Amino acid sequence: MGVDRMRMFSKPTMLLVVLCFWAAFTEADYLKYKDPKQPLGVRIKDLMGRMTLEEKIGQMTQIERKLATPDIMKKYFIGSVLSGGGSVPAPKASAEAWVNMVNDLQKGALSTRLGIPMIYGIDAIHGHNNVYKATIFPHNVGLGVTRDPQLLKRIGAATALEVRATGIPYAFAPCIAVCRDPRWGRCYESYSEDHKIVQAMTEIIPGLQGDLPAKSRNGVPFVGGKTKVAACAKHFVGDGGTVRGIDESNTVIDYKELLSIHMPAYFDSIRKGIATVMVSYSSWNGRKMHANHDLVTGFLKNKLKFRGFVISDWQGIDRITDPPHSNYSYSVQAGILAGIDMIMLPENFTEFIDDLTFQVKNNVIPMSRIDDAVGRILRVKFVMGLFEDPMADPSLVNQLGNQEHRELAREAVRKSLVLLKNGKVASQPLLPLLKKVPKILVAGTHADNLGYQCGGWTIEWQGVQGNDLTVGTTILGAIKNTVDPSTQVVYMDNPDANFVKTSGFSYAIVVVGEVPYAEMYGDSTNLTIIEPGPSTIRNVCGAVKCVVVVISGRPVVMEPYVAGIDALVAAWLPGTEGQGVADVLFGNYGFTGKLARTWFKSVDQLPMNVGDSHYDPLFPFDYGLTTESRKGN
Numbered sequence: 001m002g003v004d005r006m007r008m009f010s011k012p013t014m015l016l017v018v019l020c021f022w023a024a025f026t027e028a029d030y031l032k033y034k035d036p037k038q039p040l041g042v043r044i045k046d047l048m049g050r051m052t053l054e055e056k057i058g059q060m061t062q063i064e065r066k067l068a069t070p071d072i073m074k075k076y077f078i079g080s081v082l083s084g085g086g087s088v089p090a091p092k093a094s095a096e097a098w099v100n101m102v103n104d105l106q107k108g109a110l111s112t113r114l115g116i117p118m119i120y121g122i123d124a125i126h127g128h129n130n131v132y133k134a135t136i137f138p139h140n141v142g143l144g145v146t147r148d149p150q151l152l153k154r155i156g157a158a159t160a161l162e163v164r165a166t167g168i169p170y171a172f173a174p175c176i177a178v179c180r181d182p183r184w185g186r187c188y189e190s191y192s193e194d195h196k197i198v199q200a201m202t203e204i205i206p207g208l209q210g211d212l213p214a215k216s217r218n219g220v221p222f223v224g225g226k227t228k229v230a231a232c233a234k235h236f237v238g239d240g241g242t243v244r245g246i247d248e249s250n251t252v253i254d255y256k257e258l259l260s261i262h263m264p265a266y267f268d269s270i271r272k273g274i275a276t277v278m279v280s281y282s283s284w285n286g287r288k289m290h291a292n293h294d295l296v297t298g299f300l301k302n303k304l305k306f307r308g309f310v311i312s313d314w315q316g317i318d319r320i321t322d323p324p325h326s327n328y329s330y331s332v333q334a335g336i337l338a339g340i341d342m343i344m345l346p347e348n349f350t351e352f353i354d355d356l357t358f359q360v361k362n363n364v365i366p367m368s369r370i371d372d373a374v375g376r377i378l379r380v381k382f383v384m385g386l387f388e389d390p391m392a393d394p395s396l397v398n399q400l401g402n403q404e405h406r407e408l409a410r411e412a413v414r415k416s417l418v419l420l421k422n423g424k425v426a427s428q429p430l431l432p433l434l435k436k437v438p439k440i441l442v443a444g445t446h447a448d449n450l451g452y453q454c455g456g457w458t459i460e461w462q463g464v465q466g467n468d469l470t471v472g473t474t475i476l477g478a479i480k481n482t483v484d485p486s487t488q489v490v491y492m493d494n495p496d497a498n499f500v501k502t503s504g505f506s507y508a509i510v511v512v513g514e515v516p517y518a519e520m521y522g523d524s525t526n527l528t529i530i531e532p533g534p535s536t537i538r539n540v541c542g543a544v545k546c547v548v549v550v551i552s553g554r555p556v557v558m559e560p561y562v563a564g565i566d567a568l569v570a571a572w573l574p575g576t577e578g579q580g581v582a583d584v585l586f587g588n589y590g591f592t593g594k595l596a597r598t599w600f601k602s603v604d605q606l607p608m609n610v611g612d613s614h615y616d617p618l619f620p621f622d623y624g625l626t627t628e629s630r631k632g633n
């Protein structure tokens with residue numbers, strides 16, 4: 001309305017016009033979905049009512065950070081970004097560099113018409129493991145040993161803080177697989193072969209996400225603000241039950257066993273307000289989980305009333321077909337119709353967007369399915385306060401790898417060790433070791449290797465070797481910190497027997513095991529420790545009293561060596577805080593850990609789990625010797 005025409009109105013009319021303008025203006029400016037005082041359901045409905053198909057499909061699209069730019073975020077209305085294993089803004093990037101990267105992408109998302117924040121996700125599965133200087137906690141195989149749900153809760157809380165320290169609000173953890181065959185390369189991501197232990201360990205979820213408010217409804221996701229993260233129970237369902245432990249393959253069991261072994265930890269997770277669930281690559285009785293409508297929609301969403309969102313695994317829908325990506329339209333159709341809400345698309349996300357758009361426009365996929373997916377994604381984003389606080393809080397950067405978290409990890413290491421043998425030396429058990437003796441030997445491939453003791457999913461997807469990857473304490477370093485200053489510590493990777501025999505060592509600590517691996521590459525049919533580990537055990541333990549510490553993601557072949565070893569400790573994959581190993585070896589704390597897995601004699605017994613009729617283990621499930629702490633010996 002021009003100034004000239006305004007002059008034509010009388011004063012009262014002018015007032016009316018101004019009022020109308022004001023009302024129209026505030027009406028347009030007030031967006032219900034942006035008002036945190038509005039009920040959750042109202043906000044979701046209001047926002048969905050404003051969204052185009054393009055904007056909705058964008059919410060369902062999760063792209064890898066390598067392809068993400070602020071412009072891409074804006075152009076495609078991208079709802080989520082992830083870091084794959086080892087995908088970092090720069091090698092050894094600081095927390096500030098992470099925050100800046102995440103915030104830049106967030107600005108791109110917020111610059112869209114509706115300004116829906118994106119959610120950034122990462123595999124923080126034993127601490128914030130992709131990030132330099134983060135506290136690396138023991139892998140789950142060790143945490144199951146602790147039988148300590150409150151410890152898990154504290155680890156969850158520390159991990160959430162470290163993830164938030166880098167500006168990230170979403171962790172793809174915990175893995176609640178029940179690994180039934182250690183030949184599986186992801187067995188270390190599983191707390192136990194026993195679902196009851198896995199269920200108890202879901203206490204990490206309130207650590208990651210915060211404690212559920214008393215009035216919360218079952219199945220509704222909960223994330224308690226800026227120091228907590230959305231968590232992800234994975235991999236739904238039966239991932240740990242595949243035949244011969246082959247990764248991503250087929251779990252062949254009946255419905256009753258699926259429900260009684262692999263499903264229980266999902267009940268607990270949902271009860272604890274888990275925000276998201278990731279689907280398994282594996283199949284159940286020949287049917288890909290990524291295309292299983294009965295279990296994803298029928299069971300998880302409808303029967304269990306899970307109200308968070310379901311996310312695919314990395315290229316999970318591509319792998320619905322064999323070979324992967326051979327019929328992508330079909331993959332999109334089958335995955336979305338199964339009930340997957342957010343699709344992890346590390347590569348060609350425009351192909352997904354085009355395919356899904358076409359299928360919705362042609363009624364292959366009903367709009368109601370899209371609305372279900374988007375409603376769930378928005379629910380999680382609203383619940384966690386992402387609309388109110390979309391940008392990272394830079395004041396949290398000092399949480400990364402802080403001393404308190406390292407002490408917690410060290411405690412977890414102590415509680416995760418299992419003493420499998422403790423032979424007598426001069427009528428005294430060898431452990432705890434004496435701190436004050438003239439000279440000791442430390443040997444083995446794994447004694448001075450931070451990368452080995454952290455295992456897979458550390459800095460890189462498959463893990464790394466050596467001591468340069470991040471900040472931490474090797475077992476050798478920890479031993480040196482712990483013995484009396486007068487005790488000479490000699491370290492040799494693989495000494496010959498004659499040298500050991502003639503050097504006057506009081507005893508030896510031999511640290512051997514597996515080298516890092518992760519999914520796809522970690523499957524093993526022989527479960528042996530790497531050379532020269534076996535010969536180091538023979539050379540050293542044949543010549544001097546010795547304790548062997550095994551660093552591994554699962555029970556490994558030990559039967560041939562046990563008789564020739566004085567003491568044997570399973571240390572699993574302890575992470576950066578190797579001091580916890582020395583704390584217990586030298587008796588500052590006692591051994592308390594009990595096996596959460598069966599230790600087999602030979603691989604031809606496998607699979608063999610507690611309760612099986614052919615049960616004949618080297619060390620049974622729940623086994624573990626104890627020692628008293630004797631500080632200051």
Ligand SMILES: *[C@@H]1O[C@H](CO)[C@@H](O)[C@H](O)[C@H]1NC(C)=O
Binds near residue numbers: 327330
């Ligand atoms: C893709 O799969 C669908 C559904 O099974 C089938 O109808 C179609 O022919 C397949 N296309 C190709 C190119 O194989």
Ligand SMILES: *[C@@H]1O[C@H](CO)[C@@H](O)[C@H](O)[C@H]1NC(C)=O
Binds near residue numbers: 352354
């Ligand atoms: C992504 O897929 C589309 C088909 O939707 C194709 O045209 C394009 O070349 C692909 N891009 C890449 C980088 O593979």
Ligand SMILES: *[C@@H]1O[C@H](CO)[C@@H](O)[C@H](O)[C@H]1NC(C)=O
Binds near residue numbers: 528
């Ligand atoms: C055991 O299997 C792994 C991989 O499955 C292989 O790399 C290794 O050489 C095998 N070891 C022995 C002793 O056969």
